[in-house]
Amino acid sequence: MNEADIKGKIVAQLKEDLPRACVIRHEDLIRKGIPDLSATYGGTSWLEVKYLRLNESQSKFREHFDLLQLATCRWLEAQGRCDYLVVYHLRKELYAAVISPKSVSVFLEWKILDVGNFITYAKVVAPFKQAVDSWVFSLKQGGS
Secondary structure (H helix, E strand, C coil): CCHHHHHHHHHHHHHHHCCCCEEEECCCCCCCCCCCEEEECCCEEEEEEEECCCCCCHHHHHHCCCHHHHHHHHHHHHHCCEEEEEEEEECCEEEEEEECHHHHHHHCCCCCCCHHHHHHCCCEEEEHHHHHHHHHHHHHHCCC
16 A cells, blocks of 8 residues: 555545545646645645654654645645645554644654654544544534
8 A cells, every 4th residue: 555545545535425525636746745635615625645654764754744745734724724644554454643734843843753643633543434534524514
């Protein structure tokens, strides 16, 4: 499994749960910093997907969080709605944490980074489908 597979699962779930929503994967190789997905359903929400592996080195872990992309996500969060969906395997099951860009910024200031520390800042931590369901539910409600 890789990040592209995960994005495909999210898009499929969004289209199933919100068939009238406009869901777009942004695979832009020219412009950097654009979140991976947007879903418009009354308003537009953005989602940046990160697939992390347990026990990555600190430098490898930080590579997942591009500062331009984080700045874009913070701007979108301030203007409307944007979240990170941090996906990881735990005991052979896929889990995810929904985290605001502001919380990701705070988290990245820590000296020691690992997937487990995200739980401190997450809005939701659950098995993958339940975490995406939670994000979809908040999208339907128009809230964060």
